[in-house]
Amino acid sequence: MTTVARTPEPDYLHAQTNRKGIGAWIFSTDHKRIGILYLVSMLVFFIAAVTFGVLMRLEMLTPGKTIMQPQTYNTFFTLHGIMMIFLFIIPGLPAVFGNFLLPLMIGAKDVFFPRLNLFSWWLFITGGLLALVSLFLPGGPADTGWTFYVPYSIRTTTNVIPALMAAFILGFSSILTGLNFITTIHRMRAPGMDWFKMPLFIWSLYSTAWIQILATPIIGITLLLVTIERLFGVGIFDPTLGGDPVLYQHLFWIYSHPAVYIVILPGLGVVSEILPVFARRTIFGYKVIAYSSLSIAFIGSLVWAHHMFTVGMSNTGMFIFSLLTFLVSIPSAIKVFNWIATLYKGSIKIEVPFLFVLAFIFQFSIGGLTGLMLGVLSVNIHVQDTYFVVGHFHYVMFGGTGFGLFAAMHYWFPKIFGRMYKNVPAFVGWLLMTIGLNLLYFPFLIMGYMGMPRRYYDYLPQFQTYHVISTVGSWVLVLGIIIIFVNLILSLKKGAKAPMNPWGGKTLEWTVASPPPVENFHEIPIVEKGPYDYSEYEIKPEIAK
């Protein structure tokens, strides 16, 4: 495989295809190009959704009107939610880094269904464009919140149907990607790579893919039912026709809670991938981490109604869903313990991806611990639908997976683009992002416990201090994000050429050139060791220097 680097062969970025220009990308079935397609399109949606978020924070700077009308605010939090969830954080890690890395990490030339893979991206783009179109259609953008709760979503005159259809189509993209990944992992692992020699990122993608396949159809059918209800008034959910709005909430969360794990599992996988490389030792408790991903996926499918503790459920329901919520926290806690144990007796070098991972662990722990507080029934009754919940899930989603995504971007950037980025701006960006994120979301937790309900355009004066701190935090955070992006974009052209293995990773993607050749591997590698085998450093300590 070392011959790959010597022979001057076009990499996947420069390879000649029978199409020219953009056609060589948007019709490419190369998993690496599809990964880049997802990356670019997803970042566009991310920037749009961040803009909505920042404007919302600006509105919350003072009570009453600051910059926008209530209707605008309501559509902004709806769009922020829909875009962040369906267009950024759910496809984020699996579709971008999963697509790019899955075949490389298991020693395959592509995914099992390359054309289906391209089709998934097209569905993603169609869904995304439909969501954008719904902004400009007469009627105005949806104002239901990303949860589309009935009866409001049936009564509002805004463009709910295009938004629902967008989410519906995006769901199919997600299902097909999941299907593709499961098949690829089952059928295309390199010889010798048995299940427990797979990198942990692959384990997390595998667990995620099962949730994608099993849970997403439920949201699909539910959103379709809301559409039918709006168009024909059948009486499934609409109380005036004898329907049950609570049924909608159950169906919605049967998907949308597992979706939380679709979001977080790959983030956890990234952490498990990056930590051992910079600690230069094997991961602590490989099998435990692998199994904990599976158990999170399994138990996580059974806790949906903890989003509905104030809805008036039976005591049996309350008891079971609270109990299961505590049980699902255990595998997440175990992961954190194993990560920290991985640092023990390592030989740690601090680099930017590692810093993002450390911030991830801190913020994910806060997210997890506030999740415990939410699992406590009596406390949940008080903080349900307040800023406490908003703070909690932003710690998990952004503080966790979002940071995991930035960690992945900095870790695999040299592999994907064949260039190094500048360390100092990346470090400054990381620092600002970490400070900004905590300034932004920690006051949410305090306000929430004080009784500030979520989705409020206006608020009582006692909350203003916290809102001001939070809004300032949003500026710091955005400044950090801008520095990070400018640094990475400049590095695309001007960065130093990246070596094959800049960090000393042991997984298979580091055995091919940076950027990888079109076919990934000339010869399919034969795997003999586990993914994080750093035993050589124990024998020859001088290399470590």
Add this chain to the structure above:
Amino acid sequence: MLQDTSPFSDYVDTTFLIVVGISSLVLLGLMIAMIYFIIRYSRKRNPNPTNIEGNVPLEITWTVIPLALFMGMFYLGWHGYLKQITVPEGAHVIKVTARMWAWSFEYPNGVKTDTLYVPVNTPIKLSLHSLDVNHSLYIPEFRIKKDVIPNRENVMWFQTPRVASYDIACAEYCGLQHSYMYTKVVAKDSSDFERWYKEVSLKQSKPYLPMLKEEKVKE
């Protein structure tokens, strides 16, 4: 916090503080360990890593201890929740009707108000109804909340020990004026409450029947 505004407010706060306390200790411990390892095992200090693949007793320990803690938290939460939902016998029923974007409270004799007046130290049961979309009746100070859903009756209860007034908010997003769907719950002492109840009954020409028993008013 810990203002004793309702039979469960202090219990919820105490439970919350216990969980926050445990969580803070755990977080602090984890972060100290993380930072210590990073400094102690930096590449300069420790160029020679040791590959420890795992440790089964340790894995069991950090599964069982959190499990025990979590079960404790679960129990506290469940116990507090039972307090929140167990309506005492003889609680006075007030019917609440929510619509976009206002609350209406109906007393046993048909009197309707948009502020909730209650006597102190008396269990009040709210029977919740919605005319349009989902709402949620939230009294932050009492640490209590319940969704108000059309075509379905939900109930909640509270009692409050002091003459005071507290905010009532809508906690379930319900459209344009959602954040303005505030009102107050005003707790009056028993005789004050009866006087008010009599006046408002006259004003709305509803038959006045004392809500509270005589001896309680005299107290």
